[in-house]
Amino acid sequence: MKIIIAAFLLLSCFMAKAESISSPSGNITLEFSINERGIPTYQVTYKGIPVIKPSTLGIELNEENSLMDSFRINNTSTSTFDETWEPVWGENSHIRNRYNELFVELEKPSNGRFMNLRFRVYDDGVGFRYEFPSQQYLPYFVVKKEHTQFAMTGDHTAWWIPGDYDTQEYDYTESKLSEIRSLLSGAVDGNLSQSIFSSTGVQTSLQMKTAEGLYINLHEAALVDYSCMHLVLDDKNFVFTSQLTPDAQGNMAYMQTPCRTPWRTVMVSDDARDILASNLILNLNEPCKYKDTSWIKPVKYIGVWWEMIAGGKPWAYTWDVPSVRLGETDYNKVKPNGQHPANNENVKKYIDFAAKHGFDQVLVEGWNIGWEDWFGHSKDYVFDFVTPYPDFDIKMLNEYAQSKGVKLMMHHETSASIRNYERHMEAAYQLMNDYGYNAVKSGYVGNMIPRGEHHYGQWLNNHYLYAVTEAAKHHIMVNAHEAVRPTGLCRTYPNLIGNESARGTEYEAFSGNKPFHTTVLPFTRLQGGPMDYTPGIFEMDMSKLNPNSKSHVNSTLARQLALYVTMYSPLQMAADIPENYERFMDAFQFIKDVPVDWDESKYLEAEPGRYIVAARKAKGSNNWFIGCTSGEEGHLSTLKLDFLDNDKKYIATVYEDGKDAHYRNNPQSYGIRKGIVTAKSALKMKAVAGGGYAISIIEITDKTVLRDLKNLK
Numbered sequence: 001m002k003i004i005i006a007a008f009l010l011l012s013c014f015m016a017k018a019e020s021i022s023s024p025s026g027n028i029t030l031e032f033s034i035n036e037r038g039i040p041t042y043q044v045t046y047k048g049i050p051v052i053k054p055s056t057l058g059i060e061l062n063e064e065n066s067l068m069d070s071f072r073i074n075n076t077s078t079s080t081f082d083e084t085w086e087p088v089w090g091e092n093s094h095i096r097n098r099y100n101e102l103f104v105e106l107e108k109p110s111n112g113r114f115m116n117l118r119f120r121v122y123d124d125g126v127g128f129r130y131e132f133p134s135q136q137y138l139p140y141f142v143v144k145k146e147h148t149q150f151a152m153t154g155d156h157t158a159w160w161i162p163g164d165y166d167t168q169e170y171d172y173t174e175s176k177l178s179e180i181r182s183l184l185s186g187a188v189d190g191n192l193s194q195s196i197f198s199s200t201g202v203q204t205s206l207q208m209k210t211a212e213g214l215y216i217n218l219h220e221a222a223l224v225d226y227s228c229m230h231l232v233l234d235d236k237n238f239v240f241t242s243q244l245t246p247d248a249q250g251n252m253a254y255m256q257t258p259c260r261t262p263w264r265t266v267m268v269s270d271d272a273r274d275i276l277a278s279n280l281i282l283n284l285n286e287p288c289k290y291k292d293t294s295w296i297k298p299v300k301y302i303g304v305w306w307e308m309i310a311g312g313k314p315w316a317y318t319w320d321v322p323s324v325r326l327g328e329t330d331y332n333k334v335k336p337n338g339q340h341p342a343n344n345e346n347v348k349k350y351i352d353f354a355a356k357h358g359f360d361q362v363l364v365e366g367w368n369i370g371w372e373d374w375f376g377h378s379k380d381y382v383f384d385f386v387t388p389y390p391d392f393d394i395k396m397l398n399e400y401a402q403s404k405g406v407k408l409m410m411h412h413e414t415s416a417s418i419r420n421y422e423r424h425m426e427a428a429y430q431l432m433n434d435y436g437y438n439a440v441k442s443g444y445v446g447n448m449i450p451r452g453e454h455h456y457g458q459w460l461n462n463h464y465l466y467a468v469t470e471a472a473k474h475h476i477m478v479n480a481h482e483a484v485r486p487t488g489l490c491r492t493y494p495n496l497i498g499n500e501s502a503r504g505t506e507y508e509a510f511s512g513n514k515p516f517h518t519t520v521l522p523f524t525r526l527q528g529g530p531m532d533y534t535p536g537i538f539e540m541d542m543s544k545l546n547p548n549s550k551s552h553v554n555s556t557l558a559r560q561l562a563l564y565v566t567m568y569s570p571l572q573m574a575a576d577i578p579e580n581y582e583r584f585m586d587a588f589q590f591i592k593d594v595p596v597d598w599d600e601s602k603y604l605e606a607e608p609g610r611y612i613v614a615a616r617k618a619k620g621s622n623n624w625f626i627g628c629t630s631g632e633e634g635h636l637s638t639l640k641l642d643f644l645d646n647d648k649k650y651i652a653t654v655y656e657d658g659k660d661a662h663y664r665n666n667p668q669s670y671g672i673r674k675g676i677v678t679a680k681s682a683l684k685m686k687a688v689a690g691g692g693y694a695i696s697i698i699e700i701t702d703k704t705v706l707r708d709l710k711n712l713k
Contacts, residue, residue: 002100019076022100026124028268032104032119033095038070040106040117043151044126044270051216055149055239057117057708058128062142065114067665071106073113077101087282088293088494089554089570091601091616097283113138124278125267127221131260143227143253148242148264150231151220152177155238156208157607159520160214163230165245165449165454166193168485169503172520174609177208177238180325189511192375193416193447193482196664197452200233201243203485205522205527207275207608215275215608217267219527221284222488224465227457229251247459248452262487266361273603277611279518281488281528289492294473296494298570298596301362301409302354304341305534306575310509312546313341315366315374317389319365324372326384331369336391342366343391347408353578355404356590363399363409363441363573367392374415375446385428406686410437416446416455416482418463425433426466430696431472431501438475439571440495443465444482456484465489468496479532486529498532498571501525505534508553509542515554515663516609516631517689523608530569535560536591538580540667545577556667557587558657559692564594565627566614567690572596586672590655590694594625602643611687612634615643622648626695630687637685641697644679649700652677652712656685656693663690675712676700 018033029045029555035056037404045051057069102119116131132138155178162184173187181200188196205219218240220229227244229456234241242264244252263284266274307313318334325680342364350362370383388394401408410432414421421442422639432440444455453459464483470493471478490496502525507513518533525531537560542549564572574581574591597619604626605613613628613635622645628637644650651674667690677683677697685693700706 017298019102019104020214021078021100021119021121022122023123024098024100028121028126029546030102030121030126032102032117032118034071034073034628036056038072039068042073042119042128044266044268046214047270049212049214050153051214051268051552052266053151053153053494056152057130057149058147059115059143060145060147062144063472065108065111065113067108067113068147070108070110071115072109073104074107075105076102083563085287087491088288088296089298089597090098090576091598093599093619094281095282097279099283099446101641104442111137112522120284120392121284122157122280124269124274125217125265125280126633127263127265127280127284129261131265132255132257133435134258138257140256142251143244143255144241145252146244146261150210150240152238153209153241156210156216159207159524160200160202160689162188163197163203163232163243163395165195165456167191167455168203168480168525169502169507171503172524177233178235180233181235182362192445193376193455196241198228198232200235202231202233204229204231205524206231207523209608210369214338215276216267217527219265219281219301219487219524221263221265221281221488221528223461223484223489225259225458225653226459226461228484229262229264231369245454247421247457248450249703253458269701272606274523276603276606277601278527280704282491285286285488285491287492288494289435290472293426293440293494296477296497298358299477300572300574300596301361301363302350302574302578303357303365304347305352305363305365307341307508307545307577310542310549311544312548313339313376314371315342316340316371317391318372322374324370326370326381326387330368331390334698335478340366340389342389344393344397347392347397350407350578351397351401351404352659354406359406359574361407361409361439363411364392365411365413365546367394367411374413378447378449379415380417380420380538382417382420383413383424385424388411394435398437402436407439410440412440413443413445416444417449418460419449422463422466429471429476433474439477439479440471441479441481444480455482461485465493467495471495481532481555488528490529498530498569501533504531505537508537509549510549512554517613518559518567519609522566522568522612526568530571531567532571532573533563534573535563535567536574537576538584539576539588549700553667554663554690556582556657556661556663556670556688556691558655558661558670559629559687559690561587562629562692562693564591565628567618567695568601571594578674587670590696593696595619605637613637613639622699624697626697627692628687630690630691632689634691635687635690639678639683639685641681641683641701642679644677644697646679648678649706650677650697651675651700651709652683653696654683654693654712655695657688657691661688661691665687673705673712674709676706676709677712681712
């Protein structure tokens with residue numbers, strides 16, 4: 001009898017009453033409990049509809065006594081929070097951060113270890129994380145696996161890329177969850193560093209849609225001192241479980257209490273536009289760490305880049321040096337290959353073009369010694385980031401650029417040799433200060449050194465943030481390529497002005513991107529922060545730039561303009577070469593006009609994989625810009641301009657697909673029309689397959705222009 005009573009008391013200790021908390025609007029509700037084994041469990045509903053079925057939480061340690069079960073609840077507490085904050089740059093000048101919070105304090109009585117769970121419920125989703133207070137019996141621990149579940153309610157449609165510890169540069173696949181296993185191998189194409197880990201593994205941000213019309217997005221926020229989270233699907237039960245990126249020893253994270261994990265996030269709505277407009281990821285990050293942010297400025301740039309990527313020109317200065325030893329190889333004694341585009345005259349041409357058309361900066365890749373053997377040799381001491389090739393006069397070119405009101409943008413390709421970059425970082429940043437650079441595009445191409453580490457592991461994630469915070473000491477903005485996909489850290493460290501971390505325009509010069517690619521990225525990759533997608537390609541036939549190429553850009557010219565609005569970023573490149581822009585100067589005008597910083601953003605129409613129509617109000621003005629990107633099916637719109645001021649008139653300039661346009665066989669067919677619009681106007685628009693449209697809406701301040709223009713319909 002005593003044994004039965006003791007067992008009952010022990011079970012009742014674990015079977016605690018469920019705790020429930022709802023969003024401020026009441027639409028989203030999260031319920032937490034611990035089950036009969038003392039395992040933490042949560043579930044989420046939206047307007048009473050199940051979104052996440054009961055799902056378990058836990059941390060498996062690389063030792064006994066994992067933080068998985070046998071917990072009891074010591075205490076729960078709730079709180080509310082409501083603030084409005086101003087980002088340094090962004091889609092909106094003000095962001096509301098309002099949530100209700102549930103804080104759960106757990107203990108394992110068997111060993112006196114403590115783990116807390118913090119849940120925040122917003123009107124657009126849920127964020128939760130594990131927290132570990134300072135404690136006697138858990139001062140340090142190694143994470144073997146994180147067991148966070150997301151149990152789906154059915155076989156949803158998903159837009160996904162294969163799970164990989166080293167790259168996100170994949171085309172998206174649209175399928176049912178049950179089809180991921182059969183389609184995954186075919187969704188994997190070549191990359192310079194890859195680590196596929198599961199036949200049902202996918203990456204976040206993962207966008208889904210239920211049969212009932214709910215849009216669900218899974219991601220993470222505030223990835224600091226931890227490994228990037230992927231998802232592995234149990235495709236029989238439709239349950240996702242977190243899969244962290246391991247280090248060279250197979251461990252996931254090394255922790256010292258007090259500490260915490262990143263937030264795990266669930267966005268949900270019955271309107272796809274709400275997913276695009278969500279600020280959940282940003283709000284779950286800490287406020288800006290910098291007192292002075294006056295040096296952080298959005299950037300519109302051009303660069304010496306596309307003629308290498310698409311034109312087949314070399315980053316290297318010579319063919320005569322098969323093996324470079326920095327400090328020993330004398331480039332003044334070798335024969336130039338005569339094709340190196342990062343040379344004085346070519347760079348001056350780009351500077352002149354930037355100055356003439358109002359661009360802020362000119363990126364130059366391949367300016368520094370070492371490119372002859374930079375990749376594929378697992379080479380540690382590969383670049384020094386300070387020594388230019390003989391044909392790149394760094395002092396003269398920077399002075400020339402500054403005399404034209406333009407800055408040069410630095411390029412640091414690390415070749416994934418992290419120790420080498422960190423040993424040179426201070427000197428490299430100081431060189432930038434000496435010559436007036438204020439922004440750097442960094443790259444992490446190839447397999448990592450230290451060998452065995454992955455791009456998305458804890459060690460590398462700490463490095464990426466270190467590079468950003470060290471750059472801040474020099475008032476330098478960072479645009480990191482091949483780094484971990486962003487998780488809203490740009491709120492805390494706003495000099496992280498851009499990332500790649502996805503399949504960008506460069507792949508249009510290789511194997512191409514699916515026509516619907518740009519209708520998916522804002523639902524997925526852009527949830528965590530802006531992407532340096534490098535739009536603005538006007539010549540779609542790559543053989544015109546490189547006779548050896550058979551590639552084709554899967555987009556119309558009009559959609560290339562629209563991407564400056566639909567693909568939000570404070571860092572936007574006009575990626576094509578100047579000669580191609582000079583052929584289409586009337587269309588190029590939109591790229592010149594469109595801003596890179598905004599006061600207000602509205603998503604007018606959206607459906608993942610099909611179309612996105614976004615409208616944005618330029619910072620400090622009454623001017624609006626609209627963009628539409630469409631997939632294979634094209635898109636018809638009737639745009640109501642009721643977001644305009646009622647008492648004002650505007651000039652609308654419409655850049656649209658021609659009637660005979662098609663992304664594949666007639667991509668450069670476009671039309672431009674202009675007229676007067678007001679808040680009562682409605683525009684009928686058509687985007688063709690792989691097409692789009694762009695509209696500038698400029699407030700009329702000089703009434704004389706009204707004589708020459710008619711109302712636009």
